[in-house]
Amino acid sequence: xxxxxxxxxxxxxxxxxxxxxxxxxxxxxxxxxxxxxxxxxxxxxxxxxxxxxxxxxxxxxxxxxxxxxxxxxxxxxxxxxxxxxxxxxxxxxxxxxxxxxxxxxxxxxxxxxxxxxxxxxxxxxxxxxxxxxxxxxxxxxxxxxxxxxxxxxxxxxxxxxxxxxxxxxxxxxxxxxxxxxxxxxxxxxxxxxxxxxxxxxxxxxxxxxxxxxxxxxxxxxxxxxxxxxxxxxxxxxxxxxxxxxxxxxxxxxxxxxxxxxxxxxxxxxxxxxxxxxxxxxxxxxxxxxxxxxxxxxxxxxxxxxxxxxxxxx
Amino acid sequence: xxxxxxxxxxxxxxxxxxxxxxxxxxxxxxxxxxxxxxxxxxxxxxxxxxxxxxxxxxxxxxxxxxxxxxxxxxxxxxxxxxxxxxxxxxxxxxxxxxxxxxxxxxxxxxxxxxxxxxxxxxxxxxxxxxxxxxxxxxxxxxxxxxxxxxxxxxxxxxxxxxxxxxxxxxxxxxxxxxxxxxxxxxxxxxxxxxxxxxxxxxxxxxxxxxxxxxxxxxxxxxxxxxxxxxxxxxxxxxxxxxxxxxxxxxxxxxxxxxxxxxxxxxxxxxxxxxxxxxxxxxxxxxxxxxxxxxxxxxxxxxxxxxxxxxxxxxxxxxxxxxxxxxxxxxxxxxxxxxxxxxxxxxxxxxxxxxxxxxxxxxxxxxxxxxxxxxxxxxxxxxxxxxxxxxxxxxxxxxxxxxxxxxxxxxxxxxxxxxxxxxxxxxxxxxxxxxxxxxxxxxxxxxxxxxxxxxxxxxxxxxxxxxxxxxxxxxxxxxxxxx
Numbered sequence: 001x002x003x004x005x006x007x008x009x010x011x012x013x014x015x016x017x018x019x020x021x022x023x024x025x026x027x028x029x030x031x032x033x034x035x036x037x038x039x040x041x042x043x044x045x046x047x048x049x050x051x052x053x054x055x056x057x058x059x060x061x062x063x064x065x066x067x068x069x070x071x072x073x074x075x076x077x078x079x080x081x082x083x084x085x086x087x088x089x090x091x092x093x094x095x096x097x098x099x100x101x102x103x104x105x106x107x108x109x110x111x112x113x114x115x116x117x118x119x120x121x122x123x124x125x126x127x128x129x130x131x132x133x134x135x136x137x138x139x140x141x142x143x144x145x146x147x148x149x150x151x152x153x154x155x156x157x158x159x160x161x162x163x164x165x166x167x168x169x170x171x172x173x174x175x176x177x178x179x180x181x182x183x184x185x186x187x188x189x190x191x192x193x194x195x196x197x198x199x200x201x202x203x204x205x206x207x208x209x210x211x212x213x214x215x216x217x218x219x220x221x222x223x224x225x226x227x228x229x230x231x232x233x234x235x236x237x238x239x240x241x242x243x244x245x246x247x248x249x250x251x252x253x254x255x256x257x258x259x260x261x262x263x264x265x266x267x268x269x270x271x272x273x274x275x276x277x278x279x280x281x282x283x284x285x286x287x288x289x290x291x292x293x294x295x296x297x298x299x300x301x302x303x304x305x306x307x308x309x310x311x312x313x
Numbered sequence: 314x315x316x317x318x319x320x321x322x323x324x325x326x327x328x329x330x331x332x333x334x335x336x337x338x339x340x341x342x343x344x345x346x347x348x349x350x351x352x353x354x355x356x357x358x359x360x361x362x363x364x365x366x367x368x369x370x371x372x373x374x375x376x377x378x379x380x381x382x383x384x385x386x387x388x389x390x391x392x393x394x395x396x397x398x399x400x401x402x403x404x405x406x407x408x409x410x411x412x413x414x415x416x417x418x419x420x421x422x423x424x425x426x427x428x429x430x431x432x433x434x435x436x437x438x439x440x441x442x443x444x445x446x447x448x449x450x451x452x453x454x455x456x457x458x459x460x461x462x463x464x465x466x467x468x469x470x471x472x473x474x475x476x477x478x479x480x481x482x483x484x485x486x487x488x489x490x491x492x493x494x495x496x497x498x499x500x501x502x503x504x505x506x507x508x509x510x511x512x513x514x515x516x517x518x519x520x521x522x523x524x525x526x527x528x529x530x531x532x533x534x535x536x537x538x539x540x541x542x543x544x545x546x547x548x549x550x551x552x553x554x555x556x557x558x559x560x561x562x563x564x565x566x567x568x569x570x571x572x573x574x575x576x577x578x579x580x581x582x583x584x585x586x587x588x589x590x591x592x593x594x595x596x597x598x599x600x601x602x603x604x605x606x607x608x609x610x611x612x613x614x615x616x617x618x619x620x621x622x623x624x625x626x627x628x629x630x631x632x633x634x635x636x637x638x639x640x641x642x643x644x645x646x647x648x649x650x651x652x653x654x655x656x657x658x659x660x661x662x663x664x665x666x667x668x669x670x671x672x673x674x675x676x677x678x679x680x681x682x683x684x685x686x687x688x689x690x691x692x693x694x695x696x697x698x699x700x701x702x703x704x705x706x707x708x709x710x711x712x713x714x715x716x717x718x719x720x721x722x723x724x725x726x727x728x729x730x731x732x733x734x735x736x737x738x739x740x741x742x743x744x745x746x747x748x749x750x751x752x753x754x755x756x757x758x759x760x761x762x763x764x765x766x767x768x769x770x771x772x773x774x775x776x777x778x779x780x781x782x783x784x785x786x787x788x789x790x791x792x793x794x795x
Contacts, residue, residue, distance in 0.1 A: 002572050003583045095374070095548050099561035103373075110374045156585065255586045311583045 001156045003311035005100055008093040009157050010305065013164035015090035019083050020141045021172045022049050026073055027134040028203040033066050035195065042069045044179040048172075050079050070130050074137075075122055083137065084116050102151035105144070112140040162247040163305070170240035171298050176204065177227055178291045184220065194218050201226075204235045224287070225279045237294065238274050244301065245271055251309075259308035266304055270297040317352025319743045323736060326745050330476045330733040332397060334745075343400050343794055344736075346512050350505065351395070356741040362394050362504045363738065369500055375492075375554055390493060391787030393737045394504055397748060397769040398512075404765060404793045407478060410662030411468050411754050412761045417652040418483060418639045419756065422462040424655075425638060426452045436654050437647045444722055445644065446692055447486075447637025449600065451607055455624055458531050459758045462633040465524070465595075467491070467768075470662070470750045472733035479730065480662050481749065483648070485640040486632060487597050490768040490788075491520060491753045492555035495562075497790040498766070513795040515765040520753065521562035523764070524595075527757030528565075531629035532592040539592035541565045542582065544573070546598050546614045556597055570598070575618030578625045593629045594619075600634050642691040642725045643669055665730055671722035679726040683710055686726045688717070701778065703729055732778055735789070737771060747772045749780050750791065765793035 025045055033040035043063050050073070062069050076082040091113045098106055115121065115137060124133050152158050180200050184190045197218040201207040206226055213230075214222045230236045245267045252260050274294065282290045325334040333344040340348050351359065370376065370389040399407075424431050425442055432439050442448055467488030469481040498517055502509060525541075532539035545556040547569045560567035572582050573591065581588035596603065602612040604620040622628045638644060646667045649660045668675040670688075679686055688700040700713045717724045734745035752767035769791040770780035780786040 001585050002566060002568065003585055004569065004572050006585045092548060095553070095557070097567075098374075098557035099567050103561075106374060107372050110372055114371065160585075251585070253586045309585050 001100075001160075003309065005097045006156070006160045007306075007310035008097045009100075009160040010164035010310075012090050012093040012097075013161040014168040015086045015093070016141060016144055017165045017168040018081075018172070019086055019090070020138070021169070022073065022081075022083060023134050023138050023141065024205065025049065025176070025203045026070060027131055027138070028199055030066060030070065030130050030134070032195070032199045039064055040066070042066070044183060045069070045073070048175045048179050049073065050081050067126050067130075070125055071122070074125060074133075075116065087113050087116050097157075100157055102147070102153075104151050105147050108140075108144050108147045112137075112144060115140055156251065159247040159250045160309075163244055166240040166243040166247070167298060167302060169235060170237050170244070171295065173204065173227055173235055173237050173240065174291050174295050174298070176200070177224070178288060178295075181220070181224075181287055191220060197223055206233055206235060209233055221279045221283070224282065228274065228282070229277070229279070238271075241267070241271050241274060256308075263301070263304050263308055266297070266301055270294070270301070273297070317348055319352060320348055323743045324745070326734050328474050329731050329745070329747075330472050330474055331745060332733055332735040332748070334736075343398050347396065347398065347508070350508055359394070359738055360741070366392055366394055366500050366504060369503065370496075373496075375496055390782055391773055392497060392500065393746075393771055393773070393787055393789045394501075395736050395738050395743070396501060396790040396792045397735045397750075397771075398792045398794065399750075401794050403478075406661070407470060407750075407752065408763050408765075410478065410480075410660075411470075411752060411763060413652060413656065413658060413661050414468065414480065414483070414648065415463060415466055415754050415756060415761055417655050418466075418485065418648065419461060419463050420655040421651050422633070422636060422639050423460050426635065427454060431651065431654060434654070436650050437644070441641075441643050441647070441722075442638060445638050445641045447600065447635065447641060449635040449638075451620060452633070452635035456626070457633045458533070458626075458629055461756050461758070462636050463639070464527060464531075464631045464633075464756050466632075466754045466756070467751045468754065470752070471665075471730060474731045476733070478662055479665050480648075481665060481730075482642065483640040483645065484751070485636045487599065488751070488753070489552045489555055489597075490751060490770075492558040493788050494753065494764075494766055494768045494791065495520065495558065497768075497788060501790040509792075512792065514792040515795050517764045517766040520755075520764045521559060523755050523757070523762050524559070525563040525565070527755055527759075528563075528593045528595055528629075528631060530758045531631065533626055533629060534590075534592055540582070540589060541593040541595070542568045542573075542591050544568055544570070544594050544596040544598055546570075546602070550597075552597065559595075565595070570612075570614045570616050573616040573619070575616060575622055578618075578622045578627055580616065580619060580622050580628045591628060593631065595631045600637060603630075603634065637692075642667075642689055643671070643722065646725070665727045668726045669722075670717055670724040670726060675726075676717075676721060680714065683714075685729055687729050688713065688724055688726045691723050691725055699779075701729070729778070732772075732780070735769070735771070737773070737789075744775070746775070747778055747780065748789070766791045 029042065029045055041063050046062065046069065062072055072079050073082055075084045077084065079085065091109050094101060094106060094109050121133060148161070190196045194217070198207065200223065201210050204227065210223070210226055213226065226233055226236065228237045231238055231242070233239060248263060248267055320340060323334060325331040333341055335341045367389060370392065376387040376389050421431065425448070431437050432442060463485045465488065467484040467490065469484065471479050471481045473479060494517055528541050529539065543556055543560045543565055545553060545567055547553065556567060566582065568582055574581050574583060574588070580591040580594070582591055598614050601609045603615040604617065605612045605615055606617050607620040619628070623630050623634070645664065646669060649664055652658055652660045668679050670676045670679060683702045686702040688702070690698045700709065702710070732747040732749060735748045736743040737746040748769050748771045750767050750769055752763050754761055754763045769789040770786050771789055772778060772780045773787045774785050777785065
């Protein structure tokens with residue numbers, strides 16, 4: 001497979017996964033903003049998902065205005081990480097590999113793109129029920145994943161897609177945990193605020209699993225355990241890293257053993273780092289420090305892919 | 314026969330050949346079934362069909378992007394739902410004519426890049442060849458496989474007021490539009506279910522198969538599974554959709570210049586498992602940008618060293634480099650002579666009478682009758698830089714004349730030709746609009762094959778004679794009857 005094509009698969013998939021995470025996060029946060037008597041702050045969402053070098057004044061202005069945040073995050077042209085901008089990038093990547101993806105998948109991406117571009121969307125986002133709008137877009141992502149599952153050839157391309165998907169997902173879960181637990185250390189009252197934890201779980205789609213696993217109510221350490229260490233939770237960090245490894249292993253090929261070994265080493269190291277941690281050990285060394293290390297390792301994997309597989313060295 | 318309301322309201326243009334409206338004021342036989350079919354449909358039904366066509370083009374991403382004001386705007390190539398129909402006899406004539414013309418043009422290319430008999434015998438003047446910017450000395454005495462230069466051509470055919478076919482221009486470099494021939498047919502199947510088999514329309518789906526077979530035959534390495542690639546300038550090229558369609562239909566790799574690298578006079582592509590040798594390149598990048606070491610040094614679209622690999626015979630390039638000398642509009646004038654010279658036959662398809670402005674007498678004649686002339690640049694395409702004498706203002710004409718006088722060899726003039734008209738669906742009724750025809754001929758070791766069909770371009774603006782998509786043109790599905 002062409003290196004450029006592999007890179008496009010990887011980025012296509014990262015962007016779609018990112019849009020999925022963002023849409024869910026926005027939906028839950030909006031619902032949560034309707035459910036509180038205090039002023040609702042969007043600051044963590046903006047911090048996690050908008051481009052990091054954004055103008056700080058602008059996001060400060062947005063913080064408490066739900067509609068303005070939604071507009072900025074979904075269709076904001078100036079926000080390099082808005083749904084509109086990342087789906088455009090996803091589509092450009094797909095366009096460059098059109099002959100490698102099933103026609104159904106290309107059509108599905110086109111529809112997603114046109115749904116975001118639709119001028120009626122802006123109007124409903126600002127005037128009607130935003131949850132319906134976000135639901136329409138979330139459906140588009142589900143349609144995408146369904147189409148990939150049914151039509152995509154089980155080969156190298158899909159492996160690169162899955163590596164991208166799980167890398168993005170792991171980074172997202174790490175970022176969300178870091179932001180949410182960071183707010184707690186600034187404001188210890190949140191520790192006992194059940195709706196705070198409930199919304200965190202809902203935005204990761206892990207609420208129901210949590211209720212089934214833990215009977216004693218919301219405990220920060222249980223949430224940490226589920227999101228970092230639970231192998232059965234599809235958005236946990238360990239689950240994502242295991243899948244990166246699983247799909248990376250399929251790329252093994254006699255003609256590039258050196259590149260393979262180097263990458264395999266990195267992924268294995270990260271996997272062990274998480275696997276042989278416990279909530280206790282993480283709390284001892286400090287959650288923020290732990291998450292920062294994991295994030296650095298994840299970025300490192302992205303960089304080595306670039307160097308060894310995408311011919312961008 | 315009971316005529317439909319659509320037909321009764323139809324006003325053919327005076328003095329223009331109409332593909333549907335016969336001289337006896339009746340529907341021509343070959344259009345009858347289609348007219349019957351649509352007369353059973355209300356204007357609402359037809360509007361819905363038009364809407365459906367637009368939606369299908371949009372959701373399949375059959376769009377080109379216009380980049381301005383920093384934001385990409387997606388546009389579809391306008392499509393008219395009423396097919397253009399060609400009878401079996403008409404097609405047989407056109408097909409024969411194109412085969413003859415293409416054979417002669419290919420022999421001409423071999424000749425000008427080798428012994429130049431045609432120049433020495435005084436058939437084509439030497440200055441016409443050597444002043445052509447597309448005549449590439451780099452190709453001199455370079456052997457191409459099977460002596461085929463023009464593997465893919467799109468020769469533009471038009472019809473005059475009496476229905477006679479003429480060749481308007483020969484596109485022998487990287488003619489585009491064939492994906493629209495294929496897609497228009499797919500859309501038409503959806504718009505008019507069952508109508509195609511009832512009318513006996515010949516299929517065009519063989520095109521990618523034939524092209525692939527020809528590309529495969531050109532591989533310099535005699536191995537069972539040579540690597541064939543389609544080289545595209547990238548996603549910002551207006552024909553990118555076509556490149557992906559063809560790559561997908563043939564199952565070949567779509568590459569960009571940055572995916573290829575030359576080592577030891579061999580071309581390789583960069584893959585996730587290292588370098589893989591490339592045998593055949595169907596390139597959609599112009600000669601000028603193909604190799605920065607030999608041609609335009611600032612080109613980012615090509616591959617450094619690819620000409621060296623080509624000269625060594627380690628890679629086949631389709632179309633061959635330097636074919637532009639044969640579709641130059643100043644050389645066009647000599648094509649009937651070439652056919653007589655190389656084949657000892659009379660040309661089947663006529664040329665449009667053409668004046669070369671490099672010749673002082675002809676120039677004077679053209680300037681006197683400029684209102685009845687169309688003036689074109691010899692190396693122009695896409696309908697850019699043309700002067701339509703009958704529609705231009707006094708000032709435009711004067712400015713254009715000054716430009717001609719700077720470099721008269723670069724201009725030709727043709728009398729305004731009356732393109733034939735075909736019915737188009739416009740706001741609830743049928744109206745005549747001017748059309749041309751571009752069939753795609755594939756030249757391989759087994760000879761020339763032309764899929765029965767082509768791209769019919771249509772000037773959608775009322776009264777317009779310019780069919781180019783960049784100038785407000787659209788397209789129609791093209792039916793060749795069995």
